[in-house]
Every structure is written in structure tokens, then in C-alpha cells.
Amino acid sequence: xxxxxxxxxxxxxxxxxxxxxxxxxxxxxxxxxxxxxxxxxxxxxxxxxxxxxxxxxxxxxxxxxxxxxxxxxxxxxxxxxxxxxxxxxxxxxxxxxxxxxxxxxxxxxxxxxxxxxxxxxxxxxxxxxxxxxxxxxxxxx
Ligand code: RB5
Numbered sequence: 001x002x003x004x005x006x007x008x009x010x011x012x013x014x015x016x017x018x019x020x021x022x023x024x025x026x027x028x029x030x031x032x033x034x035x036x037x038x039x040x041x042x043x044x045x046x047x048x049x050x051x052x053x054x055x056x057x058x059x060x061x062x063x064x065x066x067x068x069x070x071x072x073x074x075x076x077x078x079x080x081x082x083x084x085x086x087x088x089x090x091x092x093x094x095x096x097x098x099x100x101x102x103x104x105x106x107x108x109x110x111x112x113x114x115x116x117x118x119x120x121x122x123x124x125x126x127x128x129x130x131x132x133x134x135x136x137x138x139x140x141x
Contacts, residue, residue, distance in 0.1 A: 002123070003057035005031040005044035006107070007070075010063030012036065013107035013115055017061060020116050026123070029057060045073035052101050053079045060102040061119065067106035074102050079141065086110050088121045095125040097133050 002021060006014035011033055021028045031047035033039045041064045048060040060082075062070035067084045074082035082102035083094035086109055094100040103122045105115055127133070 001027045001029055001057045003029050003031055003048045003051035003060040004062075005033075005048040005060070006063040007033055007041035007044060007065070008036045008038050009041075009065030010067075010070075010105070010107040013105070013112060014061075014063050016112050017063070017115065017119055020119065024120075041069045042073045045070050046077075049074050049077040049080050049082075049102065053077060058101075059123070062102055062104045063107050064104075065106060065108040067104040067109065071102075071104040074104065081137070081141065085118050085122065086114075088114075088117055091118045091121040092125045095122060096128045097136075099127040099133070099137055 004014060004018060018028055018030060032044055045062055048062055051057040052060045062074055064070045071082045071084040074080050080102055081098055081100045082104050083100040084104040085091040105118060
């Protein structure tokens with residue numbers, strides 16, 4: 001199960017990502033927001049990070065205007081490794097090297113086509129399980 005959340009800036013892209021995941025047959029749980037009305041991104045970062053930390057959901061996706069606020073808020077939570085990605089190379093590398101458990105994106109910084117490719121890359125790339133990466137993650141996790 002994938003947890004997803006956004007603020008108003010990411011609401012429209014979130015809807016596209018949910019549609020895409022459903023088309024791929026991937027279960028997704030939407031933690032809001034529910035419209036483009038102005039709201040506070042930390043509220044939704046909190047909901048999605050709790051879903052991941054509690055293992056209710058395996059991975060999370062957080063979207064705001066830039067992805068920056070969401071990534072800052074998410075990375076305050078112990079056990080969360082949130083990666084702000086605007087390219088597929090980073091989305092692949094952050095799963096392989098950092099075992100990222102939350103993907104953050106900025107709806108105002110990338111187009112929807114690229115965003116869906118980033119989502120696919122993130123979800124389809126496994127953690128490398130390399131000892132050096134496990135060691136480095138354990139140094140800050
Ligand atoms: C909202 O206007 C905007 O600040 C928010 O979506 C996000 O970009 C914050 O980092």
C-alpha cells in the first residue's frame with residue numbers, strides 16, 4: 001500500500017498520480033488534502049509519515065508546490081528517509097543507496113509526465129542491500 005498526500009499546490013498532481021497508480025494495479029491510500037483550497041503542508045506530511053512509520057503503508061508520496069516543505073517536514077520524523085526528486089536518476093539512486101521510504105515532488109517545478117516517470121522509477125527500484133549503504137543509513141537513521 002502506498003500512502004499519498006499533498007497540500008493545495010500539489011492537489012492536482014496528486015490526483016494524476018493516484019489515477020496512474022490505480023491503472024498500474026497499485027493500492028494507494030489518499031491522506032488528503034481534498035481540494036485546491038489553501039492548506040498547510042505539514043498536516044499532510046504528518047499523516048503520510050505516520051502511515052509509513054507505523055507500517056500501515058510500505059512507502060509514501062508527498063507533493064507540494066516545490067516539494068521542499070514536504071521533504072523538510074517529513075525528514076523531521078524518526079525512521080523517515082524522504083527524498084525530493086525532480087529527475088529519474090535521483091529517484092533510482094535514492095532507493096538504491098538511501099532506501100528512501102518517501103518520495104517528495106514539486107508540482108510547480110516538474111510537469112506531470114516527468115512526475116509519473118519519477119513515481120514509476122521510485123516504486124520499481126529496490127534497495128541495493130549493499131553493506132556500505134546499510135552502514136551509512138544506520139549512521140543517521
Ligand atoms: C504553498 O504555496 C507552498 O508554499 C507549498 O506548496 C510548498 O511549496 C512549500 O514548500
